[in-house]
Amino acid sequence: MIPVNTPLLEGNENKYLHECINTGWISSEGPFVGRFENEFAEKVNRKFGISVTNGTTALELAVKAIGIHAGDEVILPSFTIISCADAIVRAGATPVLVDCNMDTWNMDVSKIESVITEKTKAILAVHIYGLPAEMDLILAIAKKYDLKVIEDAAQMHGQTYKGKPCGSFGDVSTFSFYANKIITTGEGGMLLTNNEEIAKKARYYKNLCFNNETRFVHQNSGWNMRMTNLQAAVGVAQLEQLDKLVEKKRWIGNLYHELLGDIREFQLPIDQREYAENIYWVFGIVLNDCSYSVQEICTHLSKNKIGTRPFFWPMHEQPVYLKQGLFNDTSLPNSEFLARNGFYLPSGLGITETEIRTVAHCLKDFIND
Numbered sequence: 001m002i003p004v005n006t007p008l009l010e011g012n013e014n015k016y017l018h019e020c021i022n023t024g025w026i027s028s029e030g031p032f033v034g035r036f037e038n039e040f041a042e043k044v045n046r047k048f049g050i051s052v053t054n055g056t057t058a059l060e061l062a063v064k065a066i067g068i069h070a071g072d073e074v075i076l077p078s079f080t081i082i083s084c085a086d087a088i089v090r091a092g093a094t095p096v097l098v099d100c101n102m103d104t105w106n107m108d109v110s111k112i113e114s115v116i117t118e119k120t121k122a123i124l125a126v127h128i129y130g131l132p133a134e135m136d137l138i139l140a141i142a143k144k145y146d147l148k149v150i151e152d153a154a155q156m157h158g159q160t161y162k163g164k165p166c167g168s169f170g171d172v173s174t175f176s177f178y179a180n181k182i183i184t185t186g187e188g189g190m191l192l193t194n195n196e197e198i199a200k201k202a203r204y205y206k207n208l209c210f211n212n213e214t215r216f217v218h219q220n221s222g223w224n225m226r227m228t229n230l231q232a233a234v235g236v237a238q239l240e241q242l243d244k245l246v247e248k249k250r251w252i253g254n255l256y257h258e259l260l261g262d263i264r265e266f267q268l269p270i271d272q273r274e275y276a277e278n279i280y281w282v283f284g285i286v287l288n289d290c291s292y293s294v295q296e297i298c299t300h301l302s303k304n305k306i307g308t309r310p311f312f313w314p315m316h317e318q319p320v321y322l323k324q325g326l327f328n329d330t331s332l333p334n335s336e337f338l339a340r341n342g343f344y345l346p347s348g349l350g351i352t353e354t355e356i357r358t359v360a361h362c363l364k365d366f367i368n369d
Helices: 013-023 031-043 055-065 082-090 135-145 196-206 229-240 242-260 294-303 333-341 353-368
Strands: 048-052 073-077 094-098 120-126 148-152 172-176 189-193 283-287 342-345
Touching (some): 031 229, 048 055, 055 148, 189 196, 242 353
Parallel strands (some): 073 120
Antiparallel strands (some): 283 342
16 A cells, blocks of 8 residues: 555654653653744744644634634635634634635635725635745735734645745744644644744643633633643654755655656646745646546545545535535635645655655556556
8 A cells, every 4th residue: 555645754753752751751741842842933933832732723722812703704715624714613703715826726815805804804824735825915915904814834844935934924823743744743733923922822722721820720711732742752853854854745746747747637736936846745636627537546546555635625615614604605616626626646755766656657557548
């Protein structure tokens, strides 16, 4: 089996985990937690890092920390993972969706201003699959209308936008460390900010709203979003390898381009834009005017023990939201097309050249059959 993702754990992960076990520091009180927060924040040029249980809780904490309330509206792309919209809905706010670009698969920034209302309080910018969203334009719109910006950089460890780290923009940014991310802690996430007050609120709400005066007397309701010392130890070891991991991702993407670039029915990821070189978090393919479907291709690959994943299903077509009366009669054609015609190939950091060539050969066999 060639799985869609295999993590790469070739640094000090084992050494640091043994240190946790040998010292007994396995909970969120352990020293690796603060170390991971500080070192990751420094890598992304942020003042404050707040580790959490996963990327989803990082988004929910970000929404809470910047003061999004019931009745507010937050603009975000429809073509993204449901965690982004869920964080807004759970706060009692309303997600307002915009379509994506067909080439980069990121939010179409030209559509943002047309959906801003007096209730709009923030823009949630999401970097999709390998290329960053156009942060300069998003920040300019936010400044013009006095809006907060949440930057979801879950897939962008080590990526830059115009030479600056992804995750260094906006009022707050979030990362995921799930097993398929460039840096992984198995599960885990991080909220980053330069704003001391936002950081203070995030630490307060992620830790059950404990206070320094009377520990078990709580003035507010929060969450237990604490990352363990075990997870943070893996994160520190992974962070030490970041440059190597990014280089491997780009090697994977370039090899797939070399092997699949002559298939006219495929839209492959853009190698680079003027603001960034693709990091190929995943290697996505979009079918253009084909006689076969994504399902047929993925079934063929599965029969040959090759894993795949479909693209994100757009937020405005999610049954859970339609049942809530959201997004009725909404049409965002680019997001709809990508959802129905896009999928991605095995591209985890543990993949080998032989496996990539096997995937490409099997895919070409199907196309040429």
